[in-house]
Amino acid sequence: MIRTKNVGKHYGEKAALADISIEIPKHTLTTFIGANGAGKSTLLSIVSRLMKGEGEVLLEDKPLSAYKNRELAKKLSILRQTNHISVRLTVRELIGFGRYPHSRSRLNKQDEQIIQAAIHRMALEPLANSFIDQLSGGELQRALIAMVIAQDTEYILFDEPLNNLDMKHAVEIMRLFRKLVDEEGKTIVLVLHDLNFASGYSDHIVSLKNGRFLRQGTAQEIITPDSLREVYDMDIDIREIDGTRFCVYFK
Amino acid sequence: MKKAIPVILLLALCIGSLFIGITDIRIEDLFMLEQEKIRVMIISRIPRLLSILLSGMGMSVAGVIMQMIGSNRFLSPTTGSTTEWARLGVLTAILATPSATVFQKMVIAFLFAFGGTLLFLYLMQIARLKDAEQVPLVGILFGNVVGAVTTYIAYQNDLIQNITSWMQGSFAMVLRGRYELLYIGLPLLALAMFYADRFTVVAMGKDISGNLGVRYFSTVQIGVVIIALITSIIIVTVGSIPFVGIVIPNIVRMIYGDNLRKNLIPVALLGGCFVLLCDVLSRLVIYPFEVPIGITVGVVGCGIFLILLFKGGPREAR
Numbered sequence: 324m325i326r327t328k329n330v331g332k333h334y335g336e337k338a339a340l341a342d343i344s345i346e347i348p349k350h351t352l353t354t355f356i357g358a359n360g361a362g363k364s365t366l367l368s369i370v371s372r373l374m375k376g377e378g379e380v381l382l383e384d385k386p387l388s389a390y391k392n393r394e395l396a397k398k399l400s401i402l403r404q405t406n407h408i409s410v411r412l413t414v415r416e417l418i419g420f421g422r423y424p425h426s427r428s429r430l431n432k433q434d435e436q437i438i439q440a441a442i443h444r445m446a447l448e449p450l451a452n453s454f455i456d457q458l459s460g461g462e463l464q465r466a467l468i469a470m471v472i473a474q475d476t477e478y479i480l481f482d483e484p485l486n487n488l489d490m491k492h493a494v495e496i497m498r499l500f501r502k503l504v505d506e507e508g509k510t511i512v513l514v515l516h517d518l519n520f521a522s523g524y525s526d527h528i529v530s531l532k533n534g535r536f537l538r539q540g541t542a543q544e545i546i547t548p549d550s551l552r553e554v555y556d557m558d559i560d561i562r563e564i565d566g567t568r569f570c571v572y573f574k
Numbered sequence: 575m576k577k578a579i580p581v582i583l584l585l586a587l588c589i590g591s592l593f594i595g596i597t598d599i600r601i602e603d604l605f606m607l608e609q610e611k612i613r614v615m616i617i618s619r620i621p622r623l624l625s626i627l628l629s630g631m632g633m634s635v636a637g638v639i640m641q642m643i644g645s646n647r648f649l650s651p652t653t654g655s656t657t658e659w660a661r662l663g664v665l666t667a668i669l670a671t672p673s674a675t676v677f678q679k680m681v682i683a684f685l686f687a688f689g690g691t692l693l694f695l696y697l698m699q700i701a702r703l704k705d706a707e708q709v710p711l712v713g714i715l716f717g718n719v720v721g722a723v724t725t726y727i728a729y730q731n732d733l734i735q736n737i738t739s740w741m742q743g744s745f746a747m748v749l750r751g752r753y754e755l756l757y758i759g760l761p762l763l764a765l766a767m768f769y770a771d772r773f774t775v776v777a778m779g780k781d782i783s784g785n786l787g788v789r790y791f792s793t794v795q796i797g798v799v800i801i802a803l804i805t806s807i808i809i810v811t812v813g814s815i816p817f818v819g820i821v822i823p824n825i826v827r828m829i830y831g832d833n834l835r836k837n838l839i840p841v842a843l844l845g846g847c848f849v850l851l852c853d854v855l856s857r858l859v860i861y862p863f864e865v866p867i868g869i870t871v872g873v874v875g876c877g878i879f880l881i882l883l884f885k886g887g888p889r890e891a892r
Contacts, residue, residue: 403781411832
C-alpha cells in the first residue's frame with residue numbers, strides 16, 4: 324500500500340499541490356484524473372521519489388526516504404511522460420536496462436527470460452534489434468513500457484502511458500495492465516486523460532483539481548455527472564454499457 | 575576473421591610508426607643489435623608510439639563519456655570547455671610556482687578542468703537549450719571566454735610562448751621520461767568500463783536514472799573526474815589534440831550504438847589507431863619535417879566524418 328500524508332509542492336508562494344493525503348490500495352489499478360494543472364503528474368512524481376515535495380510518502384508503512392536507491396528500484400518503478408531519449412540503444416538493450424536494479428551489468432538466464440517476455444508482451448519482436456532512435460513515438464513508448472515491465476516491481480507508476488499510441492495498442496496496454504494486477508498481483512498507478520479508459524479499467528480513481536484532492540473511490544462512485552462537474556467544470560453525459568460507465572463529452 | 579582486421583591494421587601502423595623518422599632504422603638493424611639505433615628506438619620511437627596510442631585512446635574515451643553524461647553527442651573535452659580550463663590551470667600552476675613539476679601542473683590543471691566542466695554541465699542543465707546542436711556551440715563560446723582569460727594573463731606575464739605549446743598538440747618532443755604520466759589513462763579506462771552501464775543510464779536522463787536507482791549527480795561527477803584527469807594529463811604531456819573526442823565516438827556510435835559497455839573498447843582502440851594514422855601521415859607529408867598533429871587530425875577526421883555522414887550508415891529517424 325502507498326500512503327501519502329499531507330503531500331504538497333510549492334513553487335515560491337504558488338502551490339502546485341497541497342495537502343494530499345490518500346491511500347493507494349495494494350493489488351489494484353488506481354488512476355489519477357483531473358484537468359490540466361490539477362497536479363496529477365506532480366503527485367505521481369512525488370510518490371515515485373523522482374520529485375521532492377512536502378509531507379511524507381509511505382510505501383508499505385516505511386517512508387520513501389528510508390529506502391535505498393537500489394532497493395526502491397526493485398520495488399517501485401515509474402515511467403514519466405516526457406522521454407527525450409537521445410541514446411542510441413537497441414530495443415532489446417533498452418529493455419535490458421530494466422533489469423539493472425536487480426542484476427547490474429551481469430544479466431543471468433532468468434533476466435534474459437524476463438526481457439524476452441517483456442518484448443513478447445509488448446509485441447516488439449520485429450523491432451527488438453532496431454535502434455530506438457529509428458522508432459516512431461508510439462513504438463518508443465511501447466519499448467519504454469516494456470523496460471518498466473522487465474523491471475518487474477510490485478508497484479508500477481505510469482504518467483499518461485497511452486500517449487502517442489493508436490487505439491489498438493492503447494487497448495492492448497490497458498488490458499495488459501489489468502492482467503498484471505489481476506494475475507500477478509501488481510499495484511499500478513496511472514495518470515490518464517481519457518476518462519473512458521479510466522472508467523473501464525480502474526479499481527480505484529482519485530480526482531484532483533488545482534492541486535487539491537477532491538474525491539477517491541471506485542469507478543461507480545467517481546464517474547458520475549456531479550463528481551465530474553467538480554473536476555472539469557463541464558457537464559458530462561454518462562451512459563452505461565454492459566456495466567461500464569462511459570463519458571460522452573464530444574458534443 | 576573479421577575481428578582480426580582492426581588488430582592487424584593497428585599492428586601494421588605501430589610497426590610503420592616505429593620505422594619512420596630522421597634516423598634511418600631498418601628491422602635488421604635491431605637484430606644486428608646496433609647500439610645507437612636501439613637507443614633511438616627506446617628513447618624516442620617507442621615512447622612516441624606509446625604516447626600516441628595512449629593519448630588517442632584517452633581523448634576518444636573522454637569524448638564518449640562526456641557525450642553520455644551530457645546526453646549530447648556533440649560534446650567532448652574540446653567542445654565542453656574542459657581543455658580550456660585545463661590550460662588555465664597549467665598557467666595558474668606556472669604563475670604560482672615557476673618551477674612546478676609536470677605532475678604538479680597536471681594536478682592544478684585537473685582541478686580547473688573538473689570544476690570548469692561541472693560548471694558548464696550545470697549551466698547546460700539550467701539553460702535547457704532546445705536544440706542539441708546549441709550545446710557544443712555554447713560550450714565552444716564558453717571555452718573561448720576561458721581561453722581569452724588565459725591568453726590575457728599569459729600576455730601580462732610574458733608566458734604566451736609557453737602557453738601556445740599547450741594549445742597545439744605535438745608528439746615531436748616526446749622522449750622517455752616525459753610521457754609516462756599518460757599511463758594513468760589505463761586505470762582510468764578500467765574505471766570507465768566499471769561505470770559504463772551507469773553512464774549509459776545517465777545518458778537516458780534524470781528520470782530514467784532515478785527509476786533504475788542510479789544516482790544521477792554522483793555518476794556525472796565520476797564521469798567528469800575521468801574526463802578532467804584524462805584531459806589534463808594529455809594537455810601537460812603532449813598538448814591538446816582536437817576533434818578525436820567527437821569524431822571517433824560518433825563513428826563507433828553509427829555502428830554499435832550508445833551502449834557504453836559494448837562500445838568503450840572499440841572507441842578506445844579506434845581512437846588510438848586514428849591518432850597513430852594521423853601521426854604517420856604528419857611525419858610523411860613534408861618529410862623530414864612534421865605537420866602539427868592537430869592539423870592532420872582535423873583534416874583526416876573531417877574527411878572521414880563527412881563521408882560517413884553522406885554515405886549513410888543508419889540515420890536518425892524523425
